[in-house]
Amino acid sequence: MAAIQLVLVLNQRRRRPRSRLVHVNFFIRQNLSPFDILPDVAILKNFRLPRQLIMELLDLLRPALARLTRRNFALSPEVQLLAALRFFATGSFIEVVGEGYGLSKTSVWRCIHTVTNALLRHARDYIRLPATRQEVQEVHQGCHAIAGIPRVLGLVDGTLIPIANPSVIDQAYISRKGYAAINVQVIVDHRGVISDLVARWPGSTHDSFVWANSAVGDQAERGGFGQSLFLGDSGYPLRTYLFTPLTNPQTRAERAYNVAHVRMRNVVECAIGIWKLRFRCLHKSAGGLRMKPQRAYMLEFLSQKLIYLQRLASELICFGQLVLNVLQHNQLLLFNVHQLFTTATW
Structure with missing residues (x-):
């Protein structure tokens, strides 16, 4: 019995930092948008597109990027578009792109794939x-x-x-x-x-x-x-x-x-x-x-x-x-x- 309780305690300790990190990343994505922080020159430098065009693309692609789910921490269309644009602009490693938005490698790949498919519908x-x-x-x-x-x-x-x-x-x-x-x-x-x-x-x-x-x-x-x-x-x-x-x-x-x-x-x-x-x-x-x-x-x-x-x-x-x-x-x-x-x- 004591061994079972010890395993449960260790599992709780392992999960706690991960759960806290998920909440922190979600808070950063929701409250620290690059559109609110970066000036126009930095937007153009980081994403290779001017702010106005990014906003137009966001409005155009929003229906395709919206996640139809009730699950917590779903990625917003804005985060998906910016993560994909950042990869397009830099060609950096997927892990590096994800670190800037608190995203895993799998999530960044999913963003790139979703944004690309959405763009192609209007090609x-x-x-x-x-x-x-x-x-x-x-x-x-x-x-x-x-x-x-x-x-x-x-x-x-x-x-x-x-x-x-x-x-x-x-x-x-x-x-x-x-x-x-x-x-x-x-x-x-x-x-x-x-x-x-x-x-x-x-x-x-x-x-x-x-x-x-x-x-x-x-x-x-x-x-x-x-x-x-x-x-x-x-x-x-x-x-x-x-x-x-x-x-x-x-x-x-x-x-x-x-x-x-x-x-x-x-x-x-x-x-x-x-x-x-x-x-x-x-x-x-x-x-x-x-x-x-x-x-x-x-x-x-x-x-x-x-x-x-x-x-x-x-x-x-x-x-x-x-x-x-x-x-x-x-x-x-x-x-x-x-x-x-x-x-x-x-």
């Missing part, structure tokens, strides 16, 4: 290629003003998003730079705003293959964009709708074309660089997405608000789709990779 409202005649004409004029090349609808480039070394088909994900990655195709307009993105192929896949198997590439091949053009680097095939630089320019006109082409492609390269630096978890300097491909999703769509807010929102949505795509399409991805490496003839 196609914002990220899309120009559709109306007015939008197409605006992009044509903007691109022509930069380098003098007419009828350009989008600037295409590929970029590698580092991920954790996958446990299956490792070599398919090892990029030409020697690390595991996902090859992401990005299309931007003259302002550097992302208008389309394909992120479902492993890092060893060639850019030309990604383009040929993308919805935009297929639509362009069928003449779906009329007289509009896309510009890509030498890694893409030369087509009547896809212009690449000349490998050995001889005449003055050919050299002028290459100069104009480089000037246009600077826009997409700068856009990708800014995107990765704003959401540091995509950059190799922060270790990339330390996730297996099954947890590394990918990106798609956001476009028309104020240009500044639009750019930030499109990058955020694109990151969200990156964080979700591979998990959602894991079986299809593995099948495509298997087909790619078993049927390729090059």
Whole structure:
């Protein structure tokens, strides 16, 4: 009997600090909001988005983030959004992100997953290629003003998003730079705003293959964009709708074309660089997405608000789709990779 009482006393002593910590963390989350403590400059630095846009995102995502439970200490939509944004912005370890909000590693992962899924429900409202005649004409004029090349609808480039070394088909994900990655195709307009993105192929896949198997590439091949053009680097095939630089320019006109082409492609390269630096978890300097491909999703769509807010929102949505795509399409991805490496003839 004495032994049983001793065990009960020890169990109570072990549980007491844990229960107190839960209450303390809940009190901190409920009463010490970063919105109330941090100035606007610190908000932008810590979360990579201005206060106004975060509040708009919170209002937009609140129905999806609200926890329909009567249990104590449920995470508020604000805490979930800020925890996810903090991870997006820093690419830090999950434990480090959780310490700032009194959250466990599992809770932070759940926040990231929930926020990302909520963002993706609104993706196609914002990220899309120009559709109306007015939008197409605006992009044509903007691109022509930069380098003098007419009828350009989008600037295409590929970029590698580092991920954790996958446990299956490792070599398919090892990029030409020697690390595991996902090859992401990005299309931007003259302002550097992302208008389309394909992120479902492993890092060893060639850019030309990604383009040929993308919805935009297929639509362009069928003449779906009329007289509009896309510009890509030498890694893409030369087509009547896809212009690449000349490998050995001889005449003055050919050299002028290459100069104009480089000037246009600077826009997409700068856009990708800014995107990765704003959401540091995509950059190799922060270790990339330390996730297996099954947890590394990918990106798609956001476009028309104020240009500044639009750019930030499109990058955020694109990151969200990156964080979700591979998990959602894991079986299809593995099948495509298997087909790619078993049927390729090059």
